[in-house]
Amino acid sequence: MSDVSFETKVVHQSQKNKNNFTSKASPIHQTSSFSFKDLDELEGYFEGETPYLYSRYGNPNTDELGAAVAALEGAELGAASSSGMSAILAGILAVVKNGDHIVACDDLYGGTYHLLDEELKNFGIDVSFVSFANEEEVRKAIQPNTKLLYTESITNPFLRVENISSLVQLGQEFNLFTLVDNTFATPYLMQPCREGIDLVVHSATKYLGGHSDVSAGVIVGKENLIQAAKQKIVSLGGNLSPFEAWLTCRGVKTLALRMEKQSRNAQTVAVMLKQNENISKVYYPEGVSELGNGAIVTIELSPQCDIRTFFASLGWIKIVPSLGGVETSVSYPLGTSHRNLPPEAQEKLGINERVVRLSIGIESEKDIVEQFFQAIEKSC
Numbered sequence: 493m494s495d496v497s498f499e500t501k502v503v504h505q506s507q508k509n510k511n512n513f514t515s516k517a518s519p520i521h522q523t524s525s526f527s528f529k530d531l532d533e534l535e536g537y538f539e540g541e542t543p544y545l546y547s548r549y550g551n552p553n554t555d556e557l558g559a560a561v562a563a564l565e566g567a568e569l570g571a572a573s574s575s576g577m578s579a580i581l582a583g584i585l586a587v588v589k590n591g592d593h594i595v596a597c598d599d600l601y602g603g604t605y606h607l608l609d610e611e612l613k614n615f616g617i618d619v620s621f622v623s624f625a626n627e628e629e630v631r632k633a634i635q636p637n638t639k640l641l642y643t644e645s646i647t648n649p650f651l652r653v654e655n656i657s658s659l660v661q662l663g664q665e666f667n668l669f670t671l672v673d674n675t676f677a678t679p680y681l682m683q684p685c686r687e688g689i690d691l692v693v694h695s696a697t698k699y700l701g702g703h704s705d706v707s708a709g710v711i712v713g714k715e716n717l718i719q720a721a722k723q724k725i726v727s728l729g730g731n732l733s734p735f736e737a738w739l740t741c742r743g744v745k746t747l748a749l750r751m752e753k754q755s756r757n758a759q760t761v762a763v764m765l766k767q768n769e770n771i772s773k774v775y776y777p778e779g780v781s782e783l784g785n786g787a788i789v790t791i792e793l794s795p796q797c798d799i800r801t802f803f804a805s806l807g808w809i810k811i812v813p814s815l816g817g818v819e820t821s822v823s824y825p826l827g828t829s830h831r832n833l834p835p836e837a838q839e840k841l842g843i844n845e846r847v848v849r850l851s852i853g854i855e856s857e858k859d860i861v862e863q864f865f866q867a868i869e870k871s872c
Contacts, residue, residue, distance in 0.1 A: 498564070498680065499748045505560035520738045521552045549726055553737035558710060558718075560744055561694060564679040566686040567712035571722040572737055576675065576695025577603055578730035579709030579721075581611075583691045584640065586720035587669040590616035592639040597624035599841055601648040602830035604673070608642070621837075627658060640669045645684055646676035649790045649825045649849045650841065651777045660688035669717075675699070675816075676788055680751040681781040690714055691721070698816025699787070702743040702750050706736045750818060750854060755784030757860060758852040762789045764861045770794045770872040772846070787853075788815065793846040794872065799824075802848070802871035807863050815851035820860050823849045 526544045528534040537545045544550055554572040562570030573579040588594060596608050598621040608619040622629040624643050641663055643654050654672065663670040671691040672684045678699045684692050694700055696708035709732070711721050725731055762776035775790040793802060803811055803824070810821040813828040823829060830843050838844070852860060 502564060502680075502748050503745050505563050505744065518553065518556060518738060518741060521547075521734050523547060523551075523734070547734060548729065548731045551734045551737070553734040553741070554732050557696070557708070557732070557737045557741050557744075558712070560741060561679070561696075561700065561710045562712040562718075564683075564744075564747075565674070565692055565712045566683050567692065567718075568715040569718040570710055570712035571718050571725060572696070572732045572740075573709040573711065573725045573730045574732050575707050575730075576673075576693065576697060576709040577607060578725065578728075579693045579695075579711040580604060580671075580673065581607065582721040582724040582728070582730060583671050583693050583711045583713075583717075584612070584617075584642070585615070585724045586691070586717050587671075588617055588639045591637060592617055593635050593637045594619045594640045594642055595630060595633045595638055596621050596641075597643040597647065597654070598622055598837065599624075599647040599650060599652055600644060601673070602825070602828075602833050604644075605830075605837070606832050624654060624659070625652060627662070630662060634666055634668070638666070638668060640671060642671050644673040644676065645682045646777055646780065646786055646788070648676065648829065649775075649788075649843070649847065651676070651775045651786070651788060651790055653777045653780055656682070656684050656687045656689060663690070664688075676786055677780060678747060678751055680748055681755070681783055681786060685713060691717055695816075696740050697814065699751065700744050700747065701740045702746065702816065702818060703739075704812075704814065704817035704819070706739045706743070708732050708736050708740045751787065752784065753854045754787035754818075754852050757854070757857045758787045758789050758850075759785060760857045761850065761852055761860055761864070765789065765791055765864065768865065768868060770797055770868050787851065789850040789852060791848050791850065792842075792844070793848065793868070795846070797846070797868065797872040799845055799848075799871070802867050805867040805870040807866065809860075809863050809867075812851075815849070817851070818854045820853035820855055820863075821851045823851070825849055 525546045557572040558570035620633040622633045669690045675695045691713035694710045766774045773792040777785045812821045
């Protein structure tokens with residue numbers, strides 16, 4: 493479907509049914525394993541004649557999700573996993589081993605920062621965190637044993653837009669792999685694989701699923717690397733359940749509609765909040781795509797505002813530790829997503845007690861703005 497628009501492609505990315513009937517909706521293959529009529533057919537799995545044996549190794553629903561996101565990203569292959577974090581780990585371990593080194597941007601999601609800074613030490617992998625806004629810092633951080641450059645297409649929570657073309661050039665110059673978390677942008681706004689990035693990861697829990705009812709991850713990229721990542725998912729038990737894969741595929745079908753509306757709403761919210769004298773800073777990216785700039789807005793309330801009163805006055809807007817659903821919600825980076833960052837890292841990034849991350853939904857933009865203004869007025 494390479495000759496159709498993204499809006500059409502996203503609706504029709506589904507696995508072709510290999511049976512003698514066609515179901516408009518993909519069936520759910522809710523099974524832990526697959527049966528065989530005899531030992532010859534069983535052996536056929538190991539010889540590549542049949543695709544499925546055990547759902548931890550592979551399942552039609554998880555394969556459908558991996559293939560759908562790969563097609564939307566312009567990647568050769570994709571694999572689904574149990575969460576965004578498991579997809580990130582699988583991608584890293586596909587290209588990095590004991591004794592290797594990673595250069596990562598310092599303005600990452602807190603959970604990813606912890607994975608890189610703490611958990612990878614147990615694998616004998618070293619990580620340097622630097623500002624990817626400064627190419628010279630990245631160059632200086634590269635060591636003889638560096639294997640991977642890691643970043644986010646739009647960073648969490650302050651929404652810096654990564655220079656993907658420069659990252660690709662650096663990777664090629666130093667013969668390094670590149671891995672980009674594209675969760676905030678989604679393939680609707682950015683497709684890093686098409687620009688030459690080796691691996692792209694998504695927390696499908698967010699915009700791909702879109703309804704806050706599933707935890708899932710997807711990694712896409714070059715075929716040999718995804719095959720290696722998929723083996724890590726299988727071996728480490730990071731597989732996604734068939735039903736959650738099915739739910740995520742269903743969510744993907746409306747990705748373009750949701751992102752169009754949510755990005756438009758976020759643009760309006762950002763503009764209106766910049767006019768509010770009780771907000772010190774409004775973070776919202778520019779120039780992400782001709783289709784929009786994403787659905788996240790991050791604000792810093794003025795010192796005279798009481799953060800607890802603000803959160804207690806949000807009315808119908810939900811307080812959650814995640815993002816990307818159809819409902820507008822808010823999160824508190826200092827208390828959730830970036831809670832475990834070292835204090836010096838929090839201070840360097842500017843994550844303080846007055847920073848709030850807004851995930852803008854599909855409601856009326858007028859209602860969203862009015863509800864935030866009410867909460868701000870009550871807190872200041």
